[in-house]
Amino acid sequence: MKQPILEARNVFKIYDMGKMKVNALSDVSFKIFQGEFISIMGPSGSGKTTLLDIMSALLRPTKGDVFIGGKPVSKMDDNELARVRGRTIGFVFQTFNLIQRMTALENVMLPLWFQGIAMGEREKRAREILERVGLGDRTHHKPTELSGGQRQRVAIARALAVDPDVIVADEPTGNLDSVSGEQILNLLDELNKEGKTVLMVTHERDIGKRAQKIIHLKDGKIIKNEKFGRR
């Protein structure tokens, strides 16, 4: 049997708010394999973002464990988590979260810098990837000089820079108009066809259906696993 790239095993996330406890996730287990495209869907507050953050080693579970490439997150210290995140996960956020003062090129070079890759190589790779997402002519633009869709493509380029195993995207089209949203989804589709694993949070069924699998969350629990054939 193949080893999953990411696996959550009986994960709980409980926020202790003093007077009351919020069960953001309760006993969630699931696996992601190489090359899959999975959507997480559910109503607001159902724990989608929490699950995505836990799966991508940004957040530690209260109980249970997450395995990244077979290694348990509970056995890693913060530095190791940062390293694992930096190498195996590529983040795409709803609000882009680019560094405003840096150009598109510099933003894409940033994760490579954190990985200790030499200056010349950083720049070369960043240029290639910006080219790949169709922004070869926007390398020296700052985020404020780009449209929303272009910003999100810079963010995807930044996520791709380290050639990660998984792209995780939290409502990547949430802040975009339908046309640029469509372009971003097509880009994620293409990347998946080229072999990238994609884990995406959305609350729109149309968007969720582009995946091969939808995990439905409600009140922090998986209530349904929906599978589609490869399109």
Next chain:
Amino acid sequence: MLDLEIVRVAFTNIKRQRLRSYLTLLGMVIGIAAIVTLFSLSTGLSLAVEGMFESLGLDVIFVEPGGEMGFSTAISRTINESDIDIIKGIPGVEEVVGLYETAAIAKYKEHEMSAFIIGYDPNKEEYMQGMGYLSLGKGRLLESSDLYSILISESFAKDALEGEELDVRKKIEINGQDFKIVGLLDDSDLASSSFGITNMFWVTKNAARTFFGAEDPIELAVKVTDEHLVNSVVEKIESRLERAHGEKDFSVMTSESLLESFNTVLGVMQIVLLMLASISVVVGAIGIMNSMLMAVLERTREIGAMKAIGATNNMILAIFITEAGLLGMTGGALGVVLGYIVAFGISAVAGSLNFTLPIVIDPVIVVIGVSISAGVGIVSGIVPARRASLMDPVEALRYE
């Protein structure tokens, strides 16, 4: 861990800082500027004064009224005419020159001015000149037979009277007696201008005694035959004069000891000013810390994003500390520039008052100024940078 790119990243961040964060740098700029100005001025002052004492000569001893304190110029008459002969009797003494000083009011037409009368013995003119006094600019020096003749300085002649210049052959009334200006003294260098005192009226010793009641000299300048004899002659002057006066109501100084006491005074002044400047630097440090704390808060989401894409806590720490260090360095560099501008300005003002104050740009001061400020910046950056590095990435990303 991270390569030199960190400096460029820090620079990018600083460049985009708001005006507010530059204002918080003001304390640092002023502190470093104060230190630089202070050091360059006091170095210049030292050089100027050293040059002055050198021109007085190392083979000259001064005997002045008063106890220990070096710079007392109080006109107390404890030196006697007879002291000249006592000192002349000491082996190794070549000549003793007495200066017969007093204050008076001078009148020229309707102008009144205070005058500092100095009488000297024209026979000893060459010794006076050897000590840097009496360099003639125009006219002639005094002769023994002169009674109603005076010398004044060129700058006094030019500037003392509003709309009118004094010159050779003009007459001035002092204490009701008319005197004729026979010569103008060149006081363009520091030694002859005596720290910018220009209202010195030189008369013969006889005139000083006849018209100004200066029977005894106020101070004596003793020239020894050989520089190496200075110390032994000083000892003998002290013991013989003390025996003659019955008490030590005078002080004996050499160029060297004058320079030493000057340097002591300068040193105390430097320490006091340095402490004031340090307070400014501390204010600057607080400013940088404050501005970095604001920056960390403003960039919370960025910090979250950087952590998500693989930055370790130490990398975040390094990024913010570098930024704080660079910010401090910027303040320091501006401070060094400002400090030298002020120093050159003061030097120019002093120059226009005939006081040559050489200012030299000293690379050591530049390096020290910039590195102190970089160091202070780094230290002030530790707390904000730690706060940034310890942020929880998820909370940081959710920060509004």
